[in-house]
Amino acid sequence: xxxxxVLARLRAAEAAAGRExxxxxxxxxxKEQPEARVRAVLASGHRCFGENRVQEAExxxxxxxxxxxxxxxxxxGPLQTNKARAAVARFAVIQSLDRPRLARTLADLAQARGAxxxxxVQVNTGAEPQKAGVLPGEADAFLADVRRMSLPxxxxxxxxxxxxxxxxxxxxxxxxxxxxxxxGLSMGMxxxxxxxxxxxxxxxRVGSAIFGSRAARGALSPG
Ligand SMILES: *Cc1c(COP(=O)(O)O)cnc(C)c1O
Numbered sequence: 175x176x177x178x179x180v181l182a183r184l185r186a187a188e189a190a191a192g193r194e195x196x197x198x199x200x201x202x203x204x205k206e207q208p209e210a211r212v213r214a215v216l217a218s219g220h221r222c223f224g225e226n227r228v229q230e231a232e233x234x235x236x237x238x239x240x241x242x243x244x245x246x247x248x249x250x251g252p253l254q255t256n257k258a259r260a261a262v263a264r265f266a267v268i269q270s271l272d273r274p275r276l277a278r279t280l281a282d283l284a285q286a287r288g289a290x291x292x293x294x295v296q297v298n299t300g301a302e303p304q305k306a307g308v309l310p311g312e313a314d315a316f317l318a319d320v321r322r323m324s325l326p327x328x329x330x331x332x333x334x335x336x337x338x339x340x341x342x343x344x345x346x347x348x349x350x351x352x353x354x355x356x357x358g359l360s361m362g363m364x365x366x367x368x369x370x371x372x373x374x375x376x377x378x379r380v381g382s383a384i385f386g387s388r389a390a391r392g393a394l395s396p397g
Pocket of ligand 1: 203205226250251333363364365379380381382383
């Protein structure tokens with residue numbers, strides 16, 4: 175457990191997959207983690223973090239950034255259209271682009287600002303009704319739409335169904351990305367990031383294996 179252990183495992187997975195050391199970007203998922211744990215990871219030099227809520231991320235990182243410049247934040251949770259303006263101001267990368275209306279809003283904001291976060295389109299590879307993301311069968315058409323809006327889409331992101339073999343989901347994501355000519359693949363979390371690297375991930379999103387369990391938070395820091 176901890177950043178060093180996860181980095182060592184990531185480097186080993188890269189080597190095993192014949193990939194260069196550092197080829198895979200590690201997003202440390204700090205959502206719902208106590209500030210002390212996040213500060214400890216920042217103090218060790220890591221600068222790439224993932225958050226799933228815009229407002230919580232704004233508050234937390236406004237306080238941390240003066241002490242730790244150079245942080246790159248990734249939004250990994252669903253983005254409501256009415257929070258898009260705040261999100262583009264706060265995040266370097268938005269990994270949860272998943273519907274035409276949000277794409278349109280981001281394109282308008284990008285035009286007004288002359289800049290846009292790097293984007294990943296989330297694909298609901300398991301076609302789970304409760305989960306965000308475009309359906310696999312709709313991904314090609316959605317990606318074509320997004321391209322017409324000149325949005326900077328770097329790749330695809332997926333969250334495979336819990337308690338199922340992630341490999342078919344990683345492969346599906348990769349094949350959609352190949353068809354679309356996209357290089358970025360954000361896939362793999364604490365339980366399966368090494369498998370994801372073997373399947374071609376370029377970005378992994380790891381929370382509990384770095385910071386400890388989110389559920390334990392109340393017990394560790396009451397109040
Ligand atoms: C919470 C979360 C993660 C990290 O999950 P862990 O199992 O703690 O590594 C990764 N990706 C997304 C989209 C998440 O919401």
